[in-house]
Amino acid sequence: MRNPLTVLRRRLSEHRELRADGGTTSQAGSILDRDSVRSAPFWLPPFLLIGLFIYGAIIWNIVLSLTNFQGLGSPDYSALDLENYVIAFFGGTPSWSSLTVDPIWNAAWNTVVLMVAFSVVCLAVGLVMAILVDQEIRFENTFRTIYLLPMSLSFVVTAKFWLYMYNVETGLVNLFLGAVGVGPVEIVQNPDIKLAAVAFALIWQFSGYAMIVYLAGLRAIPTSHFEAARVDGASTLRMYWRVIIPQLRTATVSALVVLTVFSLKAFDFLFSMYGGYQPGPSADILATRMVREAYSNGNWAYGSAIAVILFVMALAIVAPYIYTQYQRGEL
Amino acid sequence: MSTETGRAGERSLFGHSLRRIVLYGILVGMGAFYLIPIETGLMTSIISPETYTGNFPYLPPLEPLVPGTGEFSLEPWQGALDGLGQGLVNSVILVVPATILSGLLGSMAAFGLTTIDWRGQIGIYILFVAGIFIPYQAVLVPLTQFWYNIVPLQEVFQPLAALPFVETYHWKLVALIVTHTAYGLPICTLLFRAHYKKLSDEMVEAAQLDGASVATIYRRIILPLSIPMFAVVFIYQFTQIWNDLLFALTIIQFGDAAVVTQDLVGIGVSQAGTNFPLRMAAALLAALPTLLVYIFFGDKFAKGVAA
Numbered sequence: 114m115r116n117p118l119t120v121l122r123r124r125l126s127e128h129r130e131l132r133a134d135g136g137t138t139s140q141a142g143s144i145l146d147r148d149s150v151r152s153a154p155f156w157l158p159p160f161l162l163i164g165l166f167i168y169g170a171i172i173w174n175i176v177l178s179l180t181n182f183q184g185l186g187s188p189d190y191s192a193l194d195l196e197n198y199v200i201a202f203f204g205g206t207p208s209w210s211s212l213t214v215d216p217i218w219n220a221a222w223n224t225v226v227l228m229v230a231f232s233v234v235c236l237a238v239g240l241v242m243a244i245l246v247d248q249e250i251r252f253e254n255t256f257r258t259i260y261l262l263p264m265s266l267s268f269v270v271t272a273k274f275w276l277y278m279y280n281v282e283t284g285l286v287n288l289f290l291g292a293v294g295v296g297p298v299e300i301v302q303n304p305d306i307k308l309a310a311v312a313f314a315l316i317w318q319f320s321g322y323a324m325i326v327y328l329a330g331l332r333a334i335p336t337s338h339f340e341a342a343r344v345d346g347a348s349t350l351r352m353y354w355r356v357i358i359p360q361l362r363t364a365t366v367s368a369l370v371v372l373t374v375f376s377l378k379a380f381d382f383l384f385s386m387y388g389g390y391q392p393g394p395s396a397d398i399l400a401t402r403m404v405r406e407a408y409s410n411g412n413w414a415y416g417s418a419i420a421v422i423l424f425v426m427a428l429a430i431v432a433p434y435i436y437t438q439y440q441r442g443e444l
Numbered sequence: 445m446s447t448e449t450g451r452a453g454e455r456s457l458f459g460h461s462l463r464r465i466v467l468y469g470i471l472v473g474m475g476a477f478y479l480i481p482i483e484t485g486l487m488t489s490i491i492s493p494e495t496y497t498g499n500f501p502y503l504p505p506l507e508p509l510v511p512g513t514g515e516f517s518l519e520p521w522q523g524a525l526d527g528l529g530q531g532l533v534n535s536v537i538l539v540v541p542a543t544i545l546s547g548l549l550g551s552m553a554a555f556g557l558t559t560i561d562w563r564g565q566i567g568i569y570i571l572f573v574a575g576i577f578i579p580y581q582a583v584l585v586p587l588t589q590f591w592y593n594i595v596p597l598q599e600v601f602q603p604l605a606a607l608p609f610v611e612t613y614h615w616k617l618v619a620l621i622v623t624h625t626a627y628g629l630p631i632c633t634l635l636f637r638a639h640y641k642k643l644s645d646e647m648v649e650a651a652q653l654d655g656a657s658v659a660t661i662y663r664r665i666i667l668p669l670s671i672p673m674f675a676v677v678f679i680y681q682f683t684q685i686w687n688d689l690l691f692a693l694t695i696i697q698f699g700d701a702a703v704v705t706q707d708l709v710g711i712g713v714s715q716a717g718t719n720f721p722l723r724m725a726a727a728l729l730a731a732l733p734t735l736l737v738y739i740f741f742g743d744k745f746a747k748g749v750a751a
Contacts, residue, residue, distance in 0.1 A: 148562040151658045156556030159549040159629050160568060166626035167575045170583035170590070177585055187593060245471060258742045259475045262482070265738035265745060266731050267687030269705045273727040274481040277488070277720060283498025285484055321478065325750050370577070377579045381689040385709050403581045408588075408694060417585045424582035431577040435570060444569060 171424065178417035181209040188414070197418035210412070217419055219394055220402040223308060224426075227398055228376040230312045231319075235372050236365060238316065239323020244353060246324065247331045257328075260321035268318075268381035275314040276301060276386055301386065304395040311396055315382065319375060323368050330364030331357070370434045377427055380404060399423045482728075489524075489725035492517030496721055520725035524711070527722075528729055530700065531707035535686060538617050538703055542624040543681040549625065550632025550677060551670055555662050557633070558640040559648055569637070575630030584694045591619040591695055616701040623695060624685045631684075632677050635748065639673040640666065679741050680748035683734045704730045 178197055182188035200207045204216035246256060263271065278285050279300040290296035300310045334357060342352040380400035383392045390405040392398075399419060407416025438444050484502045491505040491514035505514040553572065557565045591597065601615040643666075651661050689705040696702055708730045712723030728735075738745050 148560050148658075149564065152556035152560035152562070154556075155552040155560075155658070155662065156565075156568065159553035159633065160571075162549070162626045163572060163575050163629050166587075166623065167578060167583065167630075168571065170586040171578070173586040173589075174582055174584075177589075182585075188589070242474060245467060248467060250467065250471065254743075256471055256475060257746070258739075259478055261742070261746055261749070262735075262738065263478055264749065265683055265734045267689070267705055267708075267734070269687070269689050269708050270727045270731040273708065273723055274485050277485065277501070277724060278481050280498075280720075283501055283720065285480065285501055288501070317478065317481070322749055325746055329750055374577050374579070378690075380581070381687075381705075384689060384693070385705075388709060388713065400579065400581055404584065404690070404694070407585055408697075413585050420579075420581040420584065423579050427577055427579045427582075431574065435573055438573075439566070439570065444566060444573060 174417050174424075175421055177414055178421050180414045181207075182414040182417075183209040184411045197415050198422075200415065201418050201422060207415070209414070214412075214415065217399065217402060217422065220397045220399045220419075221422075223396065224377070224398040224400070224423075227308060227312055227315075227379065228373055230309075231315050231376045232369055232372040234312070234316050235320045235323045236368060238320040239325075239368065240327050240358070240361070242320070242324040243327035243331055246328055257325070260324055262321070263318040264322050266318065268379070269385040271314060271318050272382045272385035275310070275317075278314075279310055302393070304393065307393070307396045311379070311383065311386065314386075315376065315379060319372060323372065326364050326368040326371075327361060330361045334360050366434065370430060373430050374427060377423065399426075485724040485728055488721050489520050489728055490516055490518065491721045492519055493719055493721045498720065501720075517721075520719075520721035521729065523719075523722045524726035524729045527711050528704055528707050528726055531702055531704035532729075534617060534701055535704040537614070538620055538624070539682055539685045542621045542628065542685050543678055545621070545625040546628030546632050546681050547674055547677045550629050551636045551667075551674070552662070553629065553633045554636030554640055555666050556658075558637045559643070559661070559666055560658060569633075572630045572633045575627070576634065578627075580627070580690055584690070587623060587691075588694050591616075591623075595619070611700065613699060613701040616696045616699075620691060620695050620703075623691055624688070627691075628681050628684065632681065635677050635680070636670065636673055639670065643669060675741070676744045676748045679737055679744050682737060683745065686734050 176190065176193070177188055179193035179195065180188045180190060181192070181196070196207055199205070200214050201217045204214060206213050242260060246253060246260075250256065266274075277283070279287075281287055281297050281299050284300075286300065287297045290298060298306075300306060303310075338356055338360070339352070342356045347355065377400060379398060383396060383398065383401050384390070384404075387393070387396070390401065390409040392401055400423065403416050403419040403423060405416075406412040406419060435444070480502065487504050488496070488501050495505075495507060495514040495517075497512050497514060499512045500510075503510065503513045505516040507513055507515045557569045557572075597615040597619055598612070601610070601612050601618075604610050604614075605612045647665055648661055651665060656664070687705065689709070692703045692706050696706065698706075708726055711726045712719045
């Protein structure tokens with residue numbers, strides 16, 4: 114008579130792996146001895162935490178976006194439909210409101226403009242700065258520290274500084290413009306340039322980050338590549354353009370992904386700069402629109418739908434990146 | 445040029461001293477660009493608000509030596525301390541446990557998903573990495589629902605408020621600590637995993653052969669070797685959590701539990717107009733902890749952001 118538990122144990126213990134060095138791993142034994150299980154006390158609690166708070170919340174948000182949740186009270190999950198997405202794309206008067214709700218195109222367009230302008234300029238400035246810093250300069254650490262300094266600041270703080278810089282009467286930008294005979298120019302509330310002003314301040318904050326990433330990329334290129342280009346008689350500009358910059362692709366992609374995600378998070382900056390939920394139509398991005406709809410107007414479900422759209426945009430950028438990282442075995 | 449050896453000679457863009465001067469000119473100019481908004485804020489923050497003219501925001505208050513620059517005064521900083529005091533205290537209550545928890549759990553997760561090598565762990569790890577890039581808007585409404593309507597944290601805190609130093613509104617800070625811990629975990633795990641991948645396997649294998657348990661390997665081998673990475677992770681997380689506004693705005697919303705970034709948004713604006721010295725002092729005061737951390741541990745911060 115065999116103990117059924119022993120049978121079960123033996124069944125579960127067939128998992129035996131041959132290692133490259135010829136020995137076998139200590140995975141023999143019951144399922145409780147497997148490495149995945151033995152290490153579970155370490156990875157499982159953090160995994161449950163992100164499972165609940167990140168992935169659980171994302172799924173819940175998708176469900177919420179299908180409801181008519183509005184105002185006080187609690188959401189009603191019995192009638193789910195895509196009405197909020199129809200409103201988001203085409204506008205109109207939803208069943209949960211007596212007012213007309215605008216579609217998201219304006220905010221979506223501003224989001225893309227901000228994202229592209231901010232990321233591209235950050236990368237360009239960062240690349241040039243990284244090449245300059247890479248010229249065996251003195252006080253390199255001091256320069257690097259200064260260039261990265263704004264990144265340690267909060268969006269809220271940065272917004273306060275630039276609100277002051279952009280001020281019509283006392284701002285340094287207008288004092289400078291006045292010195293060259295222009296202005297004074299209203300910047301912060303000027304519909305024509307406010308998005309550019311926001312992008313400029315964000316570039317001030319994050320171009321140092323692009324520089325750090327590019328500098329690490331430049332330092333990873335073997336000196337022999339520089340030497341080879343020199344021997345071939347390439348001019349400096351040509352050497353960088355033809356030989357060095359193509360090798361910075363990985364650095365560019367990873368910096369680009371991070372910067373793009375930063376720009377999607379520019380909510381904090383806009384909230385602080387405009388002192389609330391109303392940056393005005395020409396600086397409104399999806400991040401601000403979503404929070405305004407939900408937390409200011411009480412249109413919770415509609416806000417959730419905008420959040421889903423924002424999430425899909427982020428996913429479209431991030432998923433290919435993570436996939437290629439995975440394929441290269443760099444995760 | 446040809447007599448120079450090594451990297452310096454071979455990759456130098458600027459051979460002549462004139463080019464060298466131009467190079468340093470650009471570098472210093474860019475340095476000024478990055479520093480001027482902060483410098484202007486600092487100078488304005490020590491001007492007495494009554495004598496502030498705004499004509500020379502970048503100059504220190506040198507009245508009566510230089511007319512129009514205003515008189516020196518620490519009044520704005522006093523005002524900022526009064527206005528942000530409660531927020532600063534709340535931010536400290538929030539940021540210390542959230543930083544330690546996310547760092548510690550991140551290290552544990554990375555250990556269980558890297559050092560202990562098992563099939564299928566990459567799938568779980570990918571979920572951690574993807575979490576770094578989630579736009580937080582995608583979880584805000586559920587988070588608010590969760591903390592306000594699902595978890596009875598507020599009721600738990602009502603009896604606790606009888607204890608010294610505990611107030612009922614602290615429940616919001618606890619909610620925010622848990623939230624920041626969860627959302628900090630992905631980046632912490634990534635940073636620790638990068639570190640653990642570089643550690644040699646030999647020590648861990650030897651310990652396993654000696655029959656050491658997983659917990660022993662973590663405590664005796666991995667944890668001591670993680671200390672430099674803990675510095676990087678703690679500095680990064682401290683900065684991130686201290687600087688956050690969005691989660692605070694949607695979980696704390698308003699009231700006594702408001703953190704410093706929330707208080708900073710509205711400070712220095714009144715019917716009479718904007719009090720720029722006060723506002724700049726408040727911005728600098730709110731930024732001071734992260735600025736100090738950055739100035740003293742800048743290299744570790746750079747390591748964290750470059751990862």
